[in-house]
Amino acid sequence: MRLLTHNMLASNARGAVTGYPLKLQVVKWSTKEVEPNPEFLRGMLPKIDWPALVAATQALGLPELLPEAPPTDAELSAEGAAADEGSALRRLHRALLEIHIEEGALVCPDTDRCFPISRGVPNMLLHEDEVRN
Amino acid sequence: MAGGDSAAVSAVEGRLSELSTNSDEKGLPRRGKSLSGRTLNTAQIQLVASHPEVYEPCDDSFALVDALLSDKAQLLTLKPRLCMEIGCGSGYVITSLAIMLRQLGSGTQYLATDINQHAVETTQATLEAHGVHADVIATDIVSGLEKRLHGLVDVVVVNPPYVPTPEEEIESNGIASSWAGGINGRQVIDRILPAVRELLSERGWLYMIALEDNDPLDICHLMNEKGYASRVLLKRCTEEESLYVLKFWQDASTGTNASHAARSPRSESSWLSQLPFRSLWHKNA
Ligand SMILES: C[S@@+](CC[C@H](N)C(=O)[O-])C[C@H]1O[C@@H](n2cnc3c(N)ncnc32)[C@H](O)[C@@H]1O
Numbered sequence: 001m002r003l004l005t006h007n008m009l010a011s012n013a014r015g016a017v018t019g020y021p022l023k024l025q026v027v028k029w030s031t032k033e034v035e036p037n038p039e040f041l042r043g044m045l046p047k048i049d050w051p052a053l054v055a056a057t058q059a060l061g062l063p064e065l066l067p068e069a070p071p072t073d074a075e076l077s078a079e080g081a082a083a084d085e086g087s088a089l090r091r092l093h094r095a096l097l098e099i100h101i102e103e104g105a106l107v108c109p110d111t112d113r114c115f116p117i118s119r120g121v122p123n124m125l126l127h128e129d130e131v132r133n
Numbered sequence: 134m135a136g137g138d139s140a141a142v143s144a145v146e147g148r149l150s151e152l153s154t155n156s157d158e159k160g161l162p163r164r165g166k167s168l169s170g171r172t173l174n175t176a177q178i179q180l181v182a183s184h185p186e187v188y189e190p191c192d193d194s195f196a197l198v199d200a201l202l203s204d205k206a207q208l209l210t211l212k213p214r215l216c217m218e219i220g221c222g223s224g225y226v227i228t229s230l231a232i233m234l235r236q237l238g239s240g241t242q243y244l245a246t247d248i249n250q251h252a253v254e255t256t257q258a259t260l261e262a263h264g265v266h267a268d269v270i271a272t273d274i275v276s277g278l279e280k281r282l283h284g285l286v287d288v289v290v291v292n293p294p295y296v297p298t299p300e301e302e303i304e305s306n307g308i309a310s311s312w313a314g315g316i317n318g319r320q321v322i323d324r325i326l327p328a329v330r331e332l333l334s335e336r337g338w339l340y341m342i343a344l345e346d347n348d349p350l351d352i353c354h355l356m357n358e359k360g361y362a363s364r365v366l367l368k369r370c371t372e373e374e375s376l377y378v379l380k381f382w383q384d385a386s387t388g389t390n391a392s393h394a395a396r397s398p399r400s401e402s403s404w405l406s407q408l409p410f411r412s413l414w415h416k417n418a
Binding site: 049097121 | 238239241269285
């Protein structure tokens with residue numbers, strides 16, 4: 001699971017208010033490089049919950065990866081941004097799409113219900129009596 | 134219901150000629166044979182992972198992938214940002230989609246869900262074997278994603294559990310839940326459709342398998358009331374079943390508020406609306 005998906009996932013456990021963002025506990029993660037696509041990143045950024053993404057990179061022990069405030073459209077469109085490893089575009093790309101959580105857990109912020117991540121797959125399944133009505 | 138059958142008919146935009154050409158399967162090579170362009174465009178059967186508790190790629194899976202292939206050019210033009218499969222099973226379909234759209238690179242991202250723990254692991258293995266990636270999540274339909282992914286998904290593909298069974302069978306764990314669809318095979322489908330409507334973007338498309346027993350016309354009808362047009366992309370008859378691949382998209386001129394537009398004497402769909410469609414549908418099956 002990448003942080004893009006973490007950013008889109010909430011807990012539906014009974015007692016959850018928003019169930020979002022899920023606290024990330026990481027045991028093992030990896031990086032897989034892919035070619036950045038500026039258009040995708042520009043289109044996706046407005047949909048990203050920035051504080052949740054920053055918190056996730058902090059949980060990974062990468063406090064330097066992202067700035068406190070989201071990059072501007074101009075930064076993402078800057079010429080040469082895709083080729084420059086330190087650019088705002090490349091950092092966003094790395095955070096959203098290149099980091100893979102392999103083992104760990106997602107914890108509901110409201111109920112502390114723990115959803116394990118095993119072999120890259122989060123298990124959000126709830127028992128019938130745990131599901132929010 | 135206001136609009137009656139004419140509304141449903143306008144929803145099913147597929148022309149009869151299309152129905153008959155699309156259901157002609159003779160020209161198609163059988164899967165698994167290499168050489169054809171198709172194998173380069175889909176997951177390879179020998180690389181698809183398996184597990185005794187996970188649905189193996191079957192006629193329905195192949196029909197869905199063939200329908201996606203037939204729409205490949207449109208999909209490439211759409212440039213979907215997010216694609217999602219609900220009920221990914223072995224991973225054959227989502228892997229094939231990712232391979233088909235490979236040239237879109239990281240501009241297209243994939244998500245896949247399944248309620249079966251073994252299925253998500255099998256899907257993960259199938260994706261890896263083909264060198265493509267989707268984020269796979271074990272969850273009930275799209276539970277946990279509905280809020281944040283609202284209106285963001287451009288392509289949804291579903292080969293649902295559609296076999297008519299007693300209601301209890303849906304609840305069973307493991308392999309039975311891959312096909313058990315409850316009454317008329319509609320019980321899981323009818324939970325999936327509203328969830329999909331929440332996630333689909335305005336320009337989004339849903340591709341879904343349905344069986345004759347599921348009453349595909351009724352499914353189109355229901356979606357039409359919610360503003361979705363539809364068409365039959367592919368029809369395939371096997372010894373046991375008649376399969377349809379239905380495609381849905383949002384259309385301003387459909388829906389309950391637009392029954393007037395649907396009846397305007399303009400398009401071929403209104404030409405179609407004058408025909409006794411229900412019986413034609415069955416005749417073509
Ligand atoms: C007919 S199989 C299709 C598998 C695969 N997509 C294919 O085409 O070969 C249906 C799949 O849906 C899954 N499924 C059933 N109910 C589900 C639910 N409520 N939420 C998510 N997946 C579900 C089953 O576990 C099974 O893998």
